[in-house]
Amino acid sequence: MPWPAATVTKVAMKQDAMPATQYAIGPNLFHYLFIILNAGNLVELHTIFSKKASLDNKIMMSVLVIFITYSMTVYVFNTIVYAQIEDLKDRMLTTGKINSSLKDADRNTIWILSGHWKSNLFNNTKFNDTNPGKFTAVIDMVMANGSSPHKHKVSHFTLTNMSIEKNSTVYKGTLSVSMNLGPVFAIPVTIRNFQNETISISLEPLEGITSDQMNVVDHFDNKPITGTFTK
Numbered sequence: 001m002p003w004p005a006a007t008v009t010k011v012a013m014k015q016d017a018m019p020a021t022q023y024a025i026g027p028n029l030f031h032y033l034f035i036i037l038n039a040g041n042l043v044e045l046h047t048i049f050s051k052k053a054s055l056d057n058k059i060m061m062s063v064l065v066i067f068i069t070y071s072m073t074v075y076v077f078n079t080i081v082y083a084q085i086e087d088l089k090d091r092m093l094t095t096g097k098i099n100s101s102l103k104d105a106d107r108n109t110i111w112i113l114s115g116h117w118k119s120n121l122f123n124n125t126k127f128n129d130t131n132p133g134k135f136t137a138v139i140d141m142v143m144a145n146g147s148s149p150h151k152h153k154v155s156h157f158t159l160t161n162m163s164i165e166k167n168s169t170v171y172k173g174t175l176s177v178s179m180n181l182g183p184v185f186a187i188p189v190t191i192r193n194f195q196n197e198t199i200s201i202s203l204e205p206l207e208g209i210t211s212d213q214m215n216v217v218d219h220f221d222n223k224p225i226t227g228t229f230t231k
Helices: 005-092 211-219
Strands: 094-103 109-119 135-143 150-164 169-179 182-194 198-203 225-229
Touching: 094 135, 150 182, 169 211, 182 211
Parallel strands: none
Antiparallel strands: 094 109, 094 225, 109 135, 135 150, 150 169, 169 182, 182 198, 198 225
8 A cells, every 4th residue: 555645755854864864963973982982081180180189298298297397396406505595694693692681770670681683793894785784683571570471573674884982893773673563663773792792782762763663662671682692
């Protein structure tokens, strides 16, 4: 039984269209085949780059560990050297003891002072910005009856003048003294060295000093604080 004409025409059209369809699909197939064939290379490249990145990370971590180790070594070394230098400087300081008292008008002892001091004033003759004069002390005070024990720290000494008198070398300057409410700075002071045997520390009530500074002077009864050299 023959096919209807319309049907035959459609088939013929499909048959005529087939080569065109195949021609259109062909390049796409080659494109996909190229991607498929190169997929392995892409995986291999990804693996290579991953390994390289992992190697770079390991190198960076190694460098970081080396840097940290080096920095810590340098820090520890510098700390040790600094401590040794400071210890050497400390050993070069002259030292002594505070041995003094404050008396009332009838010469009765009211306060007993003890403690220690350190200084480079007495083994140096030249002072400058790189080698400043130094004087520190810790003074323990207690009343003769054992009451009201307390401590004062003397620091921040600044040398302003040095002179020679009959039997002593005189050092003038300023220093700080710790009090209950904190340190009081820039108190005028005169330190005398008596032939490397004894010293005296006199806080001076000079004109123009502040009330806080004057309170410190009064606290020590405006009397010299005496001490001896360590032998």
